[in-house]
Amino acid sequence: MPTQVQDEKALADELIARAVDAGRPALDEAAAKQVLAAYGVPVPAGGIVQSAPEAVDLAASLGGPVALKAAGALIQHKTEAGLVLLDLRTPDEVAAGYATLAERAGDALEGVLVEQMVAGSRELLIGMKRDAAFGPVVTFGLGGTMTEVFRDIVLAIPPVANGDVAALLGLIKAKALLGPFRGQKAVDRDKLVAVFQAVARLAAEQPCIAEIDVNPLLIAGDSPVAADALIVLGGLEAPQAPERSAFAPDIEAVLAPKSVAIVGASDQVVKWGGSALKNILAGGFEGPIYPIHPKGGEFFGLPVYTSLADTPEPPDMALLAVGADRVPQMIAECGERGVRCAVAIAAGFGETGEAGEQAERHLKTTADAAGVTLIGPNCMGIIANATHLHATGFIALHPRPGKLGIVSQSGNLGVQLTELADRRDVGVRCFIGVGNEAQVSAVDVVEYLGDDPETASILTYLEGIDDGRRLLEVAHETSRKKPVVVLRGGLTDLGGKAAASHTGAMAGSAAVYEAAARQTGLVTCTSVQEALDLTTCLAHLPLPAGRRIAVVTNGGGAGVLATDEMARHGLLLPELPAELCAEIDGILPPFWSRRNPLDMVAMAGGDVGHRVLTAVAKSPAYDAVLVLSVLGVPNTGDEVRDQNAGGDYEDFSPWERDYLDLVADLMAETGKPIINVPDLPIRRALHPGDHLYTPVVVGTPRNAALALERMATYGAWRAAHDTNPRTKDDA
Numbered sequence: 001m002p003t004q005v006q007d008e009k010a011l012a013d014e015l016i017a018r019a020v021d022a023g024r025p026a027l028d029e030a031a032a033k034q035v036l037a038a039y040g041v042p043v044p045a046g047g048i049v050q051s052a053p054e055a056v057d058l059a060a061s062l063g064g065p066v067a068l069k070a071a072g073a074l075i076q077h078k079t080e081a082g083l084v085l086l087d088l089r090t091p092d093e094v095a096a097g098y099a100t101l102a103e104r105a106g107d108a109l110e111g112v113l114v115e116q117m118v119a120g121s122r123e124l125l126i127g128m129k130r131d132a133a134f135g136p137v138v139t140f141g142l143g144g145t146m147t148e149v150f151r152d153i154v155l156a157i158p159p160v161a162n163g164d165v166a167a168l169l170g171l172i173k174a175k176a177l178l179g180p181f182r183g184q185k186a187v188d189r190d191k192l193v194a195v196f197q198a199v200a201r202l203a204a205e206q207p208c209i210a211e212i213d214v215n216p217l218l219i220a221g222d223s224p225v226a227a228d229a230l231i232v233l234g235g236l237e238a239p240q241a242p243e244r245s246a247f248a249p250d251i252e253a254v255l256a257p258k259s260v261a262i263v264g265a266s267d268q269v270v271k272w273g274g275s276a277l278k279n280i281l282a283g284g285f286e287g288p289i290y291p292i293h294p295k296g297g298e299f300f301g302l303p304v305y306t307s308l309a310d311t312p313e314p315p316d317m318a319l320l321a322v323g324a325d326r327v328p329q330m331i332a333e334c335g336e337r338g339v340r341c342a343v344a345i346a347a348g349f350g351e352t353g354e355a356g357e358q359a360e361r362h363l364k365t366t367a368d369a370a371g372v373t374l375i376g377p378n379c380m381g382i383i384a385n386a387t388h389l390h391a392t393g394f395i396a397l398h399p400r401p402g403k404l405g406i407v408s409q410s411g412n413l414g415v416q417l418t419e420l421a422d423r424r425d426v427g428v429r430c431f432i433g434v435g436n437e438a439q440v441s442a443v444d445v446v447e448y449l450g451d452d453p454e455t456a457s458i459l460t461y462l463e464g465i466d467d468g469r470r471l472l473e474v475a476h477e478t479s480r481k482k483p484v485v486v487l488r489g490g491l492t493d494l495g496g497k498a499a500a501s502h503t504g505a506m507a508g509s510a511a512v513y514e515a516a517a518r519q520t521g522l523v524t525c526t527s528v529q530e531a532l533d534l535t536t537c538l539a540h541l542p543l544p545a546g547r548r549i550a551v552v553t554n555g556g557g558a559g560v561l562a563t564d565e566m567a568r569h570g571l572l573l574p575e576l577p578a579e580l581c582a583e584i585d586g587i588l589p590p591f592w593s594r595r596n597p598l599d600m601v602a603m604a605g606g607d608v609g610h611r612v613l614t615a616v617a618k619s620p621a622y623d624a625v626l627v628l629s630v631l632g633v634p635n636t637g638d639e640v641r642d643q644n645a646g647g648d649y650e651d652f653s654p655w656e657r658d659y660l661d662l663v664a665d666l667m668a669e670t671g672k673p674i675i676n677v678p679d680l681p682i683r684r685a686l687h688p689g690d691h692l693y694t695p696v697v698v699g700t701p702r703n704a705a706l707a708l709e710r711m712a713t714y715g716a717w718r719a720a721h722d723t724n725p726r727t728k729d730d731a
Helices: 002-021 029-038 052-062 091-108 162-169 189-205 251-255 272-282 324-337 354-370 411-423 442-451 468-479 502-506 509-520 528-540 556-568 578-585 608-618 654-670 701-720
Strands: 046-049 066-071 084-088 111-116 123-131 135-142 153-156 209-220 223-226 230-233 260-263 289-292 297-299 302-304 317-320 341-344 373-375 381-384 389-392 401-408 428-433 457-462 484-488 523-525 549-553 624-628 674-677
Touching: 002 029, 002 230, 029 046, 029 066, 029 111, 029 189, 029 230, 046 052, 052 066, 052 091, 052 111, 066 091, 084 091, 091 111, 123 189, 135 189, 153 162, 153 509, 162 189, 189 209, 189 223, 251 341, 251 373, 251 381, 251 428, 251 442, 260 272, 272 289, 272 389, 289 302, 317 324, 317 389, 324 341, 324 354, 354 373, 401 411, 401 442, 401 528, 411 428, 411 457, 411 528, 428 442, 442 457, 442 468, 457 528, 468 484, 468 509, 468 701, 484 528, 509 523, 523 528, 523 701, 528 701, 549 556, 549 608, 556 624, 556 701, 578 608, 608 624, 608 654, 624 701, 654 674, 674 701
Parallel strands: 260 289, 260 317, 317 341, 341 373, 401 428, 401 457, 457 484, 484 523, 549 624, 624 674
Antiparallel strands: 046 111, 066 084, 066 111, 123 135, 123 209, 135 153, 209 223, 209 230, 297 302, 381 389, 381 428
């Protein structure tokens, strides 16, 4: 058997090499099927013929109805061109079919493929496309001529374990086709998994293949058969990780500097060096601050040093507020002075074109050689709350210390995330704007924060991924320990029209990234508010055991909106069990709703809301609870509260604090998340205290539904990847 496998692999190598040497853009269907068969993909019996008599003879030897297909290197989408003829049963039909294909294909015809007809009506698709960042990506889904209309596909980035492939098959909308269907047997999932792994192995071992398209993959009985196949040549080189030097960046130095120099400091806050210096002073940095300016003097009461060499000690960090042309020189001086890390603010590097890219590569080489950890260039600065370093310019950011790590490829969005966290009293461990990532990337920072005991959750904005394989590795390992929420930009595809295959047209960068996120436990979203709500819920609440949600509301309308959002996000709203209804009957008036959502008919005050929530949370019928319009209710009684200029309540009332203490106790007792959406906005997102879990308030039913769906998905991923459960909310 090993010899047979080796022979088949050698045949595949030869067929591909021959086509590449001839400059062919693709293998013809017959050769493509030979290659697939060599890797274990079932294909119909048949062969290539050059004349009508040969076609008749081969059809007779195959027995039963046959299919005829035009073959040639320039023939790809045969069905659309009328170059496939099916269910030919007699010698005359076969001969006439050959003549028809010869006429339609013209000079492009190199032969006709005669094959046994595959008896099966279920059409699937499996394929592969190479992604510039992630490498081979395998696609599975609904096939046939309408595949690009329905776009019912899922993607995975090999290697993928057999069990994960089996789970992947059930993610398509048409998954019912895989079970018993209209008198047909259920598909043998093991055989489908084997085909998936064969395509993945073919892509790994044959780098000159750009795309593979098996469409349709017909189901004959319970077995998949490649009824049609396309292999496009001209594969990309395997994604190359950015070149790494022997120098390993020290991100700890960035997050806990004990002293800082501002090179290019100023006493004018309209300049970056002056604004950053002012912010560092206002933030209460705990160590020495060394403004650097050639003229010396005094800025904001601090002595100014003329150079790094003049400071009393080597600063731990240098904030470089100088032009792009001076940054490499200052990095070299940092190395000579023993400065551990530098933050380069200046633009004018890789974002400007080829010359800027060359300058950026030189900057990295300089930093590596100097032994200096470099953040930037073209960044907004950093916040490191371990030492209260608030080193940003032009924008004053002073978030309270906490356990949230924020990493951003965009300074603007990083500032928005940090500002929103501060406005809602969510504590921040750090904000790192990585800018152009000349040396330290966002993935490097995520990897460090994954092992950082002072970081409970990570929120990152990503729009460009150069090294997809490293992202997979780091994300998978980090998500096993703590949640990583990704605010993702650039999720639109404009290049699908240029793809040669159905797989290529559908497996765009957005779909590939989503596959990477699903495989590695990353939690994705597309707005700043969603990102903060998700991160806060994941960091402070228990993960639900499933997707069964109870909605408790103080008014009917809010419950209707929440029900719609639950349905849109694939969550379940089971009916109230009889025993729970009986318990609620003893609490609410007789006209209460008796269904999910549970409408408390505006009776949540006093201890009624407490008692209803207790009964619902303890019911085994639900995995999580969403509570609407119990907090933030306008009150004309004794607890009237002032609202800020934006209309938000600044804090919780005494009754609300007592209620939220109960929420914390119930989450600790039941292990279920309980999320509150207020009637009117409340600025604070958290009710801190000595709790196992900290109650969270989010702004809208939509954000709450999104949070619960993502929490359920992440919880299932963590459970499947054998991580240690969280036992204490220390966020």
